[in-house]
Amino acid sequence: xxxxxxxxxxxxxxxxxxxxxxxxxxxxxxxxxxxxxxxxxxxxxxxxxxxxxxxxxxxxxxxxxxxxxxxxxxxxxxxxxxxxxxxxxxxxxxxxxxxxxxxxxxxxxxxxxxxxxxxxxxxxxxxxxxxxxxxxxxxxxxxxxxxxxxxxxxxxxxxxxxxxxxxxxxxxxxxxxxxxxxxxxxxxxxxxxxxxxxxxxxxxxxxxxxxxxxxxxxxxxxxxxxxxxxxxxxxxxxxxxxxxxxxxxxxxxxxxxxxxxxxxxxxxxxxxxxxxxxxxxxxxxxxxxxxxxxxxxxxxxxxxxxxxxxxxxxxxxxxxxxxxxxxxxxxxxxxxxxxxxxxxxxxxxxxxxxxxxxxxxxxxxxxxxxxxxxxxxxxxxxxxxxxxxxxxxxxxxxxxxxxxxxxxxxxxxxxxxxxxxxxxxxxxxxxxxxxxxxxxxxxxxxxxxxxxxxxxxxxxxxxxxxxxxxxxxxxxxxxxxxxxxxxxxxxxxxxxxxxxxxxx
Amino acid sequence: xxxxxxxxxxxxxxxxxxxxxxxxxxxxxxxxxxxxxxxxxxxxxxxxxxxxxxxxxxxxxxxxxxxxxxxxxxxxxxxxxxxxxxxxxxxxxxxxxxxxxxxxxxxxxxxxxxxxxxxxxxxxxxxxxxxxxxxxxxxxxxxxxxxxxxxxxxxxxxxxxxxxxxxxxxxxxxxxxxxxxxxxxxxxxxxxxxxxxxxxxxxxxxxxxxxxxxxxxxxxxxxxxxxxxxxxxxxxxxxxxxxxxxxxxxxxxxxxxxxxxxxxxxxxxxxxxxxxxxxxxxxxxxxxxxx
Numbered sequence: 001x002x003x004x005x006x007x008x009x010x011x012x013x014x015x016x017x018x019x020x021x022x023x024x025x026x027x028x029x030x031x032x033x034x035x036x037x038x039x040x041x042x043x044x045x046x047x048x049x050x051x052x053x054x055x056x057x058x059x060x061x062x063x064x065x066x067x068x069x070x071x072x073x074x075x076x077x078x079x080x081x082x083x084x085x086x087x088x089x090x091x092x093x094x095x096x097x098x099x100x101x102x103x104x105x106x107x108x109x110x111x112x113x114x115x116x117x118x119x120x121x122x123x124x125x126x127x128x129x130x131x132x133x134x135x136x137x138x139x140x141x142x143x144x145x146x147x148x149x150x151x152x153x154x155x156x157x158x159x160x161x162x163x164x165x166x167x168x169x170x171x172x173x174x175x176x177x178x179x180x181x182x183x184x185x186x187x188x189x190x191x192x193x194x195x196x197x198x199x200x201x202x203x204x205x206x207x208x209x210x211x212x213x214x215x216x217x218x219x220x221x222x223x224x225x226x227x228x229x230x231x232x233x234x235x236x237x238x239x240x241x242x243x244x245x246x247x248x249x250x251x252x253x254x255x256x257x258x259x260x261x262x263x264x265x266x267x268x269x270x271x272x273x274x275x276x277x278x279x280x281x282x283x284x285x286x287x288x289x290x291x292x293x294x295x296x297x298x299x300x301x302x303x304x305x306x307x308x309x310x311x312x313x314x315x316x317x318x319x320x321x322x323x324x325x326x327x328x329x330x331x332x333x334x335x336x337x338x339x340x341x342x343x344x345x346x347x348x349x350x351x352x353x354x355x356x357x358x359x360x361x362x363x364x365x366x367x368x369x370x371x372x373x374x375x376x377x378x379x380x381x382x383x384x385x386x387x388x389x390x391x392x393x394x395x396x397x398x399x400x401x402x403x404x405x406x407x408x409x410x411x412x413x414x415x416x417x418x419x420x421x422x423x424x425x426x427x428x429x430x431x432x433x434x435x436x437x438x439x440x441x442x443x444x445x446x447x448x449x450x451x452x453x454x455x456x457x458x459x460x461x462x463x464x465x466x467x468x469x470x471x472x473x474x475x476x477x478x479x480x481x482x483x484x485x486x487x488x489x490x491x492x493x494x495x496x497x498x499x500x501x502x503x504x
Numbered sequence: 505x506x507x508x509x510x511x512x513x514x515x516x517x518x519x520x521x522x523x524x525x526x527x528x529x530x531x532x533x534x535x536x537x538x539x540x541x542x543x544x545x546x547x548x549x550x551x552x553x554x555x556x557x558x559x560x561x562x563x564x565x566x567x568x569x570x571x572x573x574x575x576x577x578x579x580x581x582x583x584x585x586x587x588x589x590x591x592x593x594x595x596x597x598x599x600x601x602x603x604x605x606x607x608x609x610x611x612x613x614x615x616x617x618x619x620x621x622x623x624x625x626x627x628x629x630x631x632x633x634x635x636x637x638x639x640x641x642x643x644x645x646x647x648x649x650x651x652x653x654x655x656x657x658x659x660x661x662x663x664x665x666x667x668x669x670x671x672x673x674x675x676x677x678x679x680x681x682x683x684x685x686x687x688x689x690x691x692x693x694x695x696x697x698x699x700x701x702x703x704x705x706x707x708x709x710x711x712x713x714x715x716x717x718x719x720x721x722x723x724x725x726x727x728x729x730x731x732x733x734x735x736x737x738x739x740x741x742x743x744x745x746x747x748x749x750x751x752x753x754x755x756x757x758x759x760x761x762x763x764x765x766x767x768x769x770x771x772x773x774x775x776x777x778x779x780x781x782x783x784x785x786x787x788x789x790x791x792x793x794x795x
Contacts, residue, residue: 364629374612383597489616493670
């Protein structure tokens with residue numbers, strides 16, 4: 001298979017200067033960035049703050065980027081053989097040294113590029129990536145953009161097939177989620193993480209209505225989450241209302257805040273809307289901090305009543321004259337009862353959100369949201385009231401955030417403004433965008449990746465944000481419209497297998 | 505000019521739309537200057553004029569995208585009389601039932617062809633779905649209404665020859681098909697007045713002839729008024745009952761195609777004062793036929 005690649009290379013005589021120039025520029029930029037960021041490190045010395053230099057690391061980083069870029073450029077211009085051999089060699093040698101040695105300087109006295117084994121492993125992974133890239137080009141016998149377009153189409157087809165398959169995968173996932181707490185490997189920690197993931201799934205599905213369907217870029221979604229959490233916290237602590245009564249109240253309050261925000265921003269779209277919603281999100285947080293006699297200020301609200309199983313508390317020793325969950329059902333007390341109950345609670349809430357969204361997409365208002373996303377002027381010419389349509393999208397999206405907020409408050413037993421910072425909005429939006437705007441399965445997948453993976457790999461805590469950033473960059477390169485960006489029509493005239501054939 | 509009486513429709517039809525002293529100013533620019541005319545029910549009224557004559561601005565005033573500076577726009581239908589200049593944009597389509605298409609096509613590109621036509625029936629379906637509540641619980645009333653909406657859409661898809669592409673994304677259709685779909689979408693709103701902004705732009709002669717046929721059949725079957733902006737004289741002269749000519753925002757002629765093509769003011773506007781060299785072929789033909 002190497003033959004076509006070689007003839008390709010032979011067809012283009014030695015034009016290596018631009019390739020080396022490109023690699024040299026990349027290496028130079030790396031050097032300039034690394035000299036300041038990596039080259040000096042402050043340390044706590046005996047007499048005060050001091051610093052050490054790490055010029056060896058800077059040199060290794062520059063060399064690694066130079067050769068990596070060189071390999072990429074060579075592969076792209078149709079000379080994949082040398083990069084393939086080189087990157088395989090680097091990956092094998094480095095991986096061998098890493099596996100033999102126990103950190104520190106490598107075995108046989110060979111020094112490893114970086115002290116930190118994780119960074120060394122990243123180099124190995126990058127080398128493997130370059131090798132695969134080169135191998136693919138050799139396999140196809142053609143480099144460049146044609147292959148990229150083909151890959152794009154193949155991935156679109158895959159997304160369409162996954163979307164189609166969710167008709168039966170969806171119930172399977174739901175069944176798995178329902179039985180999860182009773183599966184043999186499910187310990188308390190796993191159920192807890194699953195609850196957290198489901199919270200973000202629900203928030204993602206809620207935001208999907210606003211961003212994915214109605215096309216209104218909302219960067220302040222966490223504000224409605226906060227409204228829901230504080231409504232439950234205040235109603236439960238001040239008036240002693242039960243969770244089930246507070247849930248609809250919190251949803252309604254959040255929805256009214258959605259309408260309140262919706263009114264002034266009706267005329268805005270895109271970037272302008274994003275900025276205003278961002279400001280709204282921050283406003284709510286600042287109000288929560290400063291309105292101390294009402295919200296408890298930065299101290300938040302504590303001792304929020306924990307959820308009860310329709311009136312039966314999950315306490316070891318319930319108050320005089322009350323039955324607890326375990327005594328009522330004749331079980332031994334276990335603290336995991338509450339965890340499992342919370343899990344089912346959020347599962348039910350999330351499933352309701354999902355069914356609601358799937359249903360409303362096929363209703364006139366859902367179609368109007370999508371039409372509004374596509375072309376607002378055409379909507380007006382068809383007699384669709386853009387004001388009401390946008391407001392319902394804001395209100396319904398906010399309502400689900402309110403539900404999720406009450407759940408958050410009852411799960412934590414404590415709320416404070418710190419839980420509702422901009423980063424939360426950004427994560428929820430990242431889940432929606434990463435999953436593919438408007439895709440329900442995409443949101444689940446993205447929540448698993450963004451919330452689940454970091455939770456499971458706490459050992460790599462220090463590299464979480466690095467991985468997060470790298471993942472986002474890769475998605476922007478390969479799937480800029482999201483992992484599962486494929487839209488199924490809400491109604492069909494000719495029944496049969498759509499998506500795969502009709503749209504591509 | 506202001507003393508000019510409102511002329512009746514030259515063809516004698518009952519006026520559906522009456523435009524009186526319409527003026528639209530953008531700062532110092534007068535895009536439309538005291539234009540009055542009326543368009544008959546069950547007729548095709550063409551609005552022609554050189555580029556920048558204010559034709560699309562007139563459409564934007566009619567369909568509520570602009571608020572006219574001065575003037576009255578009356579739509580008198582069997583359901584009642586509407587003063588369009590006082591209505592909010594979307595209500596003109598919703599209540600007065602004026603539908604329009606756009607010069608640069610405005611479909612919902614990511615939605616399917618069928619969905620485009622279903623969205624056009626939004627208000628009807630919204631009522632049937634009990635403003636979403638009945639629809640959420642899947643009540644039969646909504647399901648029936650949706651079935652009827654699909655039937656109406658199917659009817660129009662057959663009329664414009666897009667039934668095979670019903671489940672395609674609208675943005676993937678070829679250009680001519682997108683133009684036809686936009687007309688079908690406007691018709692799905694069940695309008696009493698259909699405003700078409702250059703429907704033949706970018707169509708080849710065969711497509712253009714098909715369009716003529718479609719518009720004539722809409723006129724005869726639906727008994728609605730059509731208002732047409734068009735540069736293609738074969739379309740304008742072939743199908744219009746009544747032509748209004750604008751130039752620099754003013755109305756310079758108004759009458760049947762025969763009257764308009766012989767009007768010296770129109771010839772001047774299209775050909776310039778003295779020059780008779782660069783005649784557009786249609787006009788040249790008309791001129792030679794006349795002499």
